[in-house]
Amino acid sequence: MAGCFGELFLYMSIAFKNIFKSKEVVAFDIGSSSIKLVQMSSTKGGWELKKLGYCQLPPEAIVDGSIIDSMTVTSTLSDMLAEHGVKAKDAVTSLSGHSVIIKKVNMAAMTEEELAESIQWEAEQYIPFPMTDVNIDFQILGEDTEGRGQMDVMLVAVKKDVINDYTNALKESGLNPVVVDVDSFALENMMEINFALSPDENIVMVNIGASITSISVIAGGLTVFTRSIPMGGNQYTEEVQRRFNVNYKDAEAAKRGEDIDGVDPVELKSVIDTVSMNLTVEIKRSMDFFLAGSIDMFISKIVLSGGGAKTMGLSDMLKERAALDVELANPFGGIECDPKTFDPEYLKEMAPFFSVGVGLGTRRLGD
Numbered sequence: 456m457a458g459c460f461g462e463l464f465l466y467m468s469i470a471f472k473n474i475f476k477s478k479e480v481v482a483f484d485i486g487s488s489s490i491k492l493v494q495m496s497s498t499k500g501g502w503e504l505k506k507l508g509y510c511q512l513p514p515e516a517i518v519d520g521s522i523i524d525s526m527t528v529t530s531t532l533s534d535m536l537a538e539h540g541v542k543a544k545d546a547v548t549s550l551s552g553h554s555v556i557i558k559k560v561n562m563a564a565m566t567e568e569e570l571a572e573s574i575q576w577e578a579e580q581y582i583p584f585p586m587t588d589v590n591i592d593f594q595i596l597g598e599d600t601e602g603r604g605q606m607d608v609m610l611v612a613v614k615k616d617v618i619n620d621y622t623n624a625l626k627e628s629g630l631n632p633v634v635v636d637v638d639s640f641a642l643e644n645m646m647e648i649n650f651a652l653s654p655d656e657n658i659v660m661v662n663i664g665a666s667i668t669s670i671s672v673i674a675g676g677l678t679v680f681t682r683s684i685p686m687g688g689n690q691y692t693e694e695v696q697r698r699f700n701v702n703y704k705d706a707e708a709a710k711r712g713e714d715i716d717g718v719d720p721v722e723l724k725s726v727i728d729t730v731s732m733n734l735t736v737e738i739k740r741s742m743d744f745f746l747a748g749s750i751d752m753f754i755s756k757i758v759l760s761g762g763g764a765k766t767m768g769l770s771d772m773l774k775e776r777a778a779l780d781v782e783l784a785n786p787f788g789g790i791e792c793d794p795k796t797f798d799p800e801y802l803k804e805m806a807p808f809f810s811v812g813v814g815l816g817t818r819r820l821g822d
């Protein structure tokens with residue numbers, strides 16, 4: 456299971472009786488362009504999809520990872536719960552972007568218990584915020600190979616006010632937020648349940664959302680590097696709006712391949728390719744930064760997810776620039792999905808959007 460991230464983010468005010476009564480958990484990936492609902496149950500062999508929901512948000516509801524219009528977010532969550540007949544009360548969600556700081560640090564070897572005791576003090580040196588403003592979590596990645604009594608640790612700090620904004624939205628929809636995860640770790644979980652990750656396979660995960668692109672490296676089954684770029688699908692939409700002088704809705708439709716009056720397809724392709732070029736340069740830069748600090752590390756492939764992964768020509772451009780295989784994540788590939796309930800065509804179409812949500816759907820209190 457991907458780390459213990461989330462445990463320390465545990466919302467402490469949850470009524471105890473609720474924790475033990477309700478085993479069902481509903482996962483909400485609250486993105487800046489849409490909310491994704493996933494409910495899964497564990498089976499003998501793995502996981503089964505129970506509920507799936509998707510609802511778009513107006514562009515001003517969440518901006519750069521901050522909830523601006525909490526009423527809209529809360530009412531969308533409530534509507535989705537009602538529409539899908541969700542009975543679960545416990546909820547998990549995740550954050551990404553600038554409110555999350557993830558750092559790999561090297562420190563004197565100690566046990567998990569010892570580190571849990573001293574984490575506030577240890578983290579202070581690495582986190583550029585007052586410790587009172589953040590929740591801290593960590594995962595020990597293992598002793599370093601030189602055996603000098605040092606160990607690598609992944610430190611995670613998340614701004615408390617941002618956690619509160621997201622957990623409040625869930626609470627106001629009648630839910631008990633039990634885990635607040637981080638997108639990259641949810642993606643690791645998603646990969647874990649879908650593929651038998653080989654210990655010597657190193658995969659770059661690239662989740663292209665509307666406003667944030669998260670890049671992470673999974674090595675030996677653990678996330679060892681993460682970075683986020685404040686770019687995503689919005690850059691394409693804005694550029695199309697600007698170039699063709701069309702509104703947001705038409706620009707969104709045009710970039711998804713719909714015919715829009717006044718948008719010339721040849722010029723559109725050049726606009727899209729220009730943004731893709733900027734994005735691939737940034738992705739490659741992050742990969743190079745990771746590789747520069749990881750001697751003898753090779754990457755086997757890139758797995759793309761997020762709605763932005765559907766951008767025409769982007770996958771091929773990244774493949775060429777990074778000289779690596781690029782795959783589209785299929786979060787439903789390794790889980791049971793009853794075709795009578797979930798149309799396989801719909802699942803295929805929506806797969807990129809649900810990569811974080813499916814990973815979150817495996818999270819349970821105290822994982």
Ligand SMILES: Nc1ncnc2c1ncn2[C@@H]1O[C@H](COP(=O)(O)OP(=O)(O)OP(=O)(O)O)[C@@H](O)[C@H]1O
Nearest residue numbers: 486487488489664665666667688761762763765766
């Ligand atoms: N067919 C398509 N072609 C290109 N872009 C697409 C397509 N479908 C969706 N997108 C883009 O994908 C983005 C939404 O993806 P996603 O749902 O993963 O983002 P999000 O989770 O809401 O955002 P974030 O994680 O950045 O807060 C939007 O910018 C949308 O325009």
Ligand SMILES: [Mg+2]
Nearest residue numbers: 486487664665
């Ligand atoms: Mg997202």
